Amino acid sequence: MVDYVGAKPMLVVSLVLTAALQTASAFGSQRWYLTAVWAATRIAMCWCWPSAIRVVSHWFTAARIGIAMAVLSQAFYLGDAVSRLYLSSLIALGLSWREVFVAAAATTFAIAMLNLLLLRTEPPDGLLHEPDGAPSRETSSSAQSSSSSSSSSAVPLTSTTPPLAAADDEDDCEDRLLLQQQRPSSQQGTLESETEHLSSEAEQPSLSSVLQQLGCSPFFWSAVVWCSFNNLIDQVFLDWTPNMLQISLGISGALAGYTSMVRVAAERREEHLSSHSARR
């Protein structure tokens, strides 16, 4: 949907829905209610990451996409820790769990509004950030990159890159750049105008054709296998490491829960119990 509707509307809708559902979490305590609301929250939240991928892929060329995505992914590496600190500080201020949910919803809504006002999903006039930090045109950056070392992967995505046409195909890109370099300057202008023409005519491929190509691609399925097992291990670590440390390595106390908030609550309960027993 993000590729077809647009990153900004999907991101803002996702964040507003998430804020609404977080607020709804504060108005119920039955297990079925919280389970349903939390499941809906996860569905609403799942549009954020593809939106972020789309925005970053429009702002950065292949030469800088690695570090750009790495910085973006800090959201789930360090964002979790930051949000736990933030929510823990709210609990420390004496807010009840319902008030914490409302505060989280207000924060999410504020982030949604900031995105609505400030987010630019595409650089103006096709400007992209190049490795030297100075924005330049995609087409001119192609020639610039071709003069750089051949071992470098500084291969900007030209607008001639067909959809699903393996932007990772560095050989193809290099061939294209070499071809452009070898052409007389008079013809280079033609190529650039050709590129712009193709860019304007390039259409979004249909979802069915994308899925069809993905379905029979070993490149995609191998990534799925790798990604799935990797994520499974990561989730085990994130969800179960506190329990493992607690149970297996000589730590007494109540079991930590599945979710981070339950874990924080369990830890606070344990802290309370230990301070209580120390006083006694």
Add this chain to the structure above:
Amino acid sequence: MHVADRRARTQAFAIGGAVSALLLGLLNDRFSMQVAMKAVLVFLALGVAILATIAWTILSVPASSSGLSIVLRSSVFSLVFAAGVTMYGPYSLTTATIPFRYAGKKTAATVGSLLDGIATLVSTASGVGFGPLAQSLGWAHAFFVLAGIALATWFGAFWHHRAAQSDSAKLK
């Protein structure tokens, strides 16, 4: 072990992942995707060894032990951090960089969300499967199973590396 101590060890995994993601991103941009993939293969191979070491560490701590020595505490911290570096960091390459490289900017979000969606579905097994496994086999053996899954991850990454080099795998 104090509560704050335990939390610090959990955060060590995320911090390790953050460092590793930045390192792989730099390798990807500075050299090439191929170099980054080779680094991922090395990381994942080390990850298998680290998970097995964690399992062995758990086995070596007596069940009656009420606390850990400073050396063992530091070892656990280092191991969890190293697991973050080797297992958590490479995930960003799959969900973030590969869709862009593979699909281009027009359909990167579709490919990225499919990858992430399937991976998230599979990872729900961690919630329903790992707890009972740890209860029935013990934490040490559960972590040996996890080391086996890490080995499968390595083979998946290796398959991907080979598929990326093959012309027939490229989408036109």
